Amino acid sequence: MYPNTAVDREGEPLSGEHRYELRFEAGETPPVSVLWNLSMYEPGMAFIENDFGRYSIGSTTD
Numbered sequence: 001m002y003p004n005t006a007v008d009r010e011g012e013p014l015s016g017e018h019r020y021e022l023r024f025e026a027g028e029t030p031p032v033s034v035l036w037n038l039s040m041y042e043p044g045m046a047f048i049e050n051d052f053g054r055y056s057i058g059s060t061t062d
Helices: none
Strands: 037-039 056-058
Touching: none
Parallel strands: none
Antiparallel strands: 037 056
């Protein structure tokens, strides 16, 4: 499953000018059996360039 979004909780487009937090309450994390990751893409579906050179984070990220 690959859910995605381009807007925040107010329906405004996501922007690098803001900080976002994805929070799950204890015991309410999404069910996964192997791994999970979050990736950030630009509208053309290419990874977004960033100062860290990191394009995703997840359960296997150091």
